Amino acid sequence: MFKKIYNISDQGIICDFGSEINKEINSKVIGVFNYINNNLDLKRELGIVNCIPSYNKIVIQYDLLLVSSDSIIKYISSIKEHQLSYQNNQKKFELPICYDTEYGLDLESISKQNKISIEEIIYLHHETSFYVYMMGFLPGFPFMGDLTNKLFTSRLTTPRVFVPAKSVAIVEKFCAIYPFESPGGWNIIGKTPTKLFEKNKKNPSLLYPGAEVKFKSISKEALMVMESKHNE
Numbered sequence: 001m002f003k004k005i006y007n008i009s010d011q012g013i014i015c016d017f018g019s020e021i022n023k024e025i026n027s028k029v030i031g032v033f034n035y036i037n038n039n040l041d042l043k044r045e046l047g048i049v050n051c052i053p054s055y056n057k058i059v060i061q062y063d064l065l066l067v068s069s070d071s072i073i074k075y076i077s078s079i080k081e082h083q084l085s086y087q088n089n090q091k092k093f094e095l096p097i098c099y100d101t102e103y104g105l106d107l108e109s110i111s112k113q114n115k116i117s118i119e120e121i122i123y124l125h126h127e128t129s130f131y132v133y134m135m136g137f138l139p140g141f142p143f144m145g146d147l148t149n150k151l152f153t154s155r156l157t158t159p160r161v162f163v164p165a166k167s168v169a170i171v172e173k174f175c176a177i178y179p180f181e182s183p184g185g186w187n188i189i190g191k192t193p194t195k196l197f198e199k200n201k202k203n204p205s206l207l208y209p210g211a212e213v214k215f216k217s218i219s220k221e222a223l224m225v226m227e228s229k230h231n232e
Contacts, residue, residue, distance in 0.1 A: 001032075003016045013060045021133065054133075094214050100220040104191075110151070124148055131212055135207070141196070153171055155185040163188065177192060
């Protein structure tokens, strides 16, 4: 299951599942992440402070005063695939999106680069069932795949200093949503009225690794109505 497990510092270990980015590998990452977090007593005994999953790796931070790296590595290596749990990670979300050019700031440039119409860009994005690989960059920021090669785009040569909150953007094979105003270098294709992160909730992030997302196209007028309701 693991390609290798190794130290990255005197308080950190990487569990490496391989270099590829796909659902099969990522599901193992999520499974091991759940397994560690669900075994709270053992987690405390081993001095595990934090566990951070990515596309194909997990970083484990531990308390050097409580445990050695050898103990952590031995524990992680003993985890078997049949012990893993993927429960509650397959929920499907339908998020509204407005592709109006006021919000789809890069639709025209994507159209020119990829030699396809804006209508086809919208269709291909709208028809894709996205898989959330990981969260990062900002609280509630999902890295979602997998886009068709027809929509492959590189990062902007010069990132924007200001990306509006709730902008939906694409780069390479991935799609993301900016939960807050932020700098960013992804190609913006639309906007959603949905709040992705609410800090006062028990589970502040709406999306999480393993969830699936489909977008539902809405008009500019519908977007404005939904946003006004969310702000009440």
